[in-house]
Amino acid sequence: MTRAIRNARPLGGHDPIDLLVDGGRIVGILPAGIEAAAPDDLDLEGRFVMPGLWDEHVHLTQWAQHRRRIDLAPAESAAEAAAIVRSALARGEAADAVVVGVGFRDGLWPDAPSAALLDSVAPDRPIVLISADVHCVWLNSAALVHFGVDQVSGADGDGVLREDAAFAITARLDSAPDDELDRWVAEAAAEAAARGVVGVVDLEMRWNRDDWARRVAAGFDALRVEFGVYPQHLDRAIELGLRSGQPLAGTVSVGPLKVITDGSLNTRTAYCCDPYPDAPAEAYGRLNVPPCELHPLLARGSEAGFELAVHAIGDGANRLALDVFAKLGRGGRIEHAQLVHDSDFARFAALGVTASVQPEHAVDDRDVAERYWPGRTRRAFALRSFLKAGARIVLGSDAPVAPLDPWVAIAAATSRTRDGRPAFHAEQSITVVEALAASTRTLVAVGEPADLVALDVDPLAVDPEALRTMPVALTMLGGRVTHADAALRARAALQV
Numbered sequence: 001m002t003r004a005i006r007n008a009r010p011l012g013g014h015d016p017i018d019l020l021v022d023g024g025r026i027v028g029i030l031p032a033g034i035e036a037a038a039p040d041d042l043d044l045e046g047r048f049v050m051p052g053l054w055d056e057h058v059h060l061t062q063w064a065q066h067r068r069r070i071d072l073a074p075a076e077s078a079a080e081a082a083a084i085v086r087s088a089l090a091r092g093e094a095a096d097a098v099v100v101g102v103g104f105r106d107g108l109w110p111d112a113p114s115a116a117l118l119d120s121v122a123p124d125r126p127i128v129l130i131s132a133d134v135h136c137v138w139l140n141s142a143a144l145v146h147f148g149v150d151q152v153s154g155a156d157g158d159g160v161l162r163e164d165a166a167f168a169i170t171a172r173l174d175s176a177p178d179d180e181l182d183r184w185v186a187e188a189a190a191e192a193a194a195r196g197v198v199g200v201v202d203l204e205m206r207w208n209r210d211d212w213a214r215r216v217a218a219g220f221d222a223l224r225v226e227f228g229v230y231p232q233h234l235d236r237a238i239e240l241g242l243r244s245g246q247p248l249a250g251t252v253s254v255g256p257l258k259v260i261t262d263g264s265l266n267t268r269t270a271y272c273c274d275p276y277p278d279a280p281a282e283a284y285g286r287l288n289v290p291p292c293e294l295h296p297l298l299a300r301g302s303e304a305g306f307e308l309a310v311h312a313i314g315d316g317a318n319r320l321a322l323d324v325f326a327k328l329g330r331g332g333r334i335e336h337a338q339l340v341h342d343s344d345f346a347r348f349a350a351l352g353v354t355a356s357v358q359p360e361h362a363v364d365d366r367d368v369a370e371r372y373w374p375g376r377t378r379r380a381f382a383l384r385s386f387l388k389a390g391a392r393i394v395l396g397s398d399a400p401v402a403p404l405d406p407w408v409a410i411a412a413a414t415s416r417t418r419d420g421r422p423a424f425h426a427e428q429s430i431t432v433v434e435a436l437a438a439s440t441r442t443l444v445a446v447g448e449p450a451d452l453v454a455l456d457v458d459p460l461a462v463d464p465e466a467l468r469t470m471p472v473a474l475t476m477l478g479g480r481v482t483h484a485d486a487a488l489r490a491r492a493a494l495q496v
């Protein structure tokens with residue numbers, strides 16, 4: 001049955017239109033008011049309409065849990081982080097057996113984290129603190145015992161684990177009962193829909209297929225989801241005949257093969273062409289998967305029908321990933337692409353490699369980047385350089401690293417600042433039109449999916465600060481309403 005969405009205004013000051021929706025798609029677009037109104041029409045009363053938003057890189061289960069954990073983002077030293085945990089415990093927060101805090105950024109801390117410092121907060125309860133970039137965890141002695149980790153010492157300080165050792169701890173923290181995790185994921189998805197999101201690429205580091213099959217069976221339908229497959233699960237995925245783009249169930253389909261080739265900026269494990277300034281143990285960062293392993297791995301994924309998504313943050317890791325794409329003779333995606341060598345931007349375009357970038361990281365990490373990538377930040381988070389070179393970019397949050405909110409990413413991409421600071425390399429900003437194009441997959445056009453967002457104001461006509469908190473009146477996924485604000489709900493009988 002065809003349903004009409006009336007009095008919708010396209011962005012950019014055009015005349016209002018009526019959209020006809022049927023079978024989840026837009027089947028007609030007419031000037032507003034030409035056809036007689038019907039009782040189940042949805043009247044947008046002149047609100048602005050645009051395609052639904054995508055967050056191209058999230059860890060949805062992590063994000064769902066993150067929203068419930070101790071927030072360490074304000075900590076400017078290890079001592080402050082410990083104090084935040086102490087007061088959270090004093091307030092009776094963190095009721096679980098293991099106390100978990102998230103979001104610390106130790107790149108610029110004057111003091112070093114240690115197990116002993118957290119022991120002074122709680123000697124007997126395990127405490128696990130996860131860095132904002134999730135590549136580092138900091139444990140107290142009780143947690144080291146709880147997780148069976150030998151005391152670590154040396155360059156990283158005791159109680160601090162990085163990369164695979166850190167991922168192993170965070171994976172074990174995910175062992176909340178499935179039904180509880182699923183409930184939190186449903187809450188996080190509803191909140192995303194309320195920000196205009198219709199789809200996410202879920203790169204949770206798990207065997208995602210079973211999680212998503214279970215969630216769809218339990219009624220999940222708030223977002224389109226493409227879930228990633230990691231190398232440790234590739235055999236299993238191939239055996240089951242999974243391939244990218246294949247529908248799993250409901251709104252969920254198979255996403256890319258995801259390979260993490262280097263570390264991160266804050267942890268100084270991003271693999272770079274130049275050494276880090278203060279000579280850490282691994283001067284150039286860490287290459288988790290060298291090209292001699294990356295090539296056969298991507299070849300195998302490619303042959304099995306997977307889209308390829310390679311995590312590369314340092315310019316060294318980006319260059320090596322591009323080399324492998326060149327050998328394979330096919331494109332794909334590089335996730336993050338934070339630091340890229342001048343001569344490599346054009347290779348993204350030439351090889352058909354999409355840069356899957358997270359603009360808010362530029363704002364979060366500008367000071368850390370100046371310190372660890374001195375003299376190189378003009379080609380860090382370099383969105384304009386990608387577009388100038390003819391490469392395609394898509395925007396995401398990497399939630400929980402940044403909030404799952406495309407308007408935050410769009411504001412960061414266009415302003416490259418927040419809180420009134422001057423822009424970080426303003427020459428690398430992109431326009432709102434470009435940021436919206438990189439955050440959507442469809443058009444408001446006949447034949448396209450009815451994945452739509454309605455807004456009270458035109459995002460092309462507001463300043464970046466307003467973009468960050470853009471109110472969303474309505475979100476529609478395949479013609480079905482997944483979010484409506486109070487004003488719309490009061491006027492129309494909307495099933496959400």
Ligand SMILES: [Zn+2]
Nearest residue numbers: 057059203398
């Ligand atoms: Zn990620």
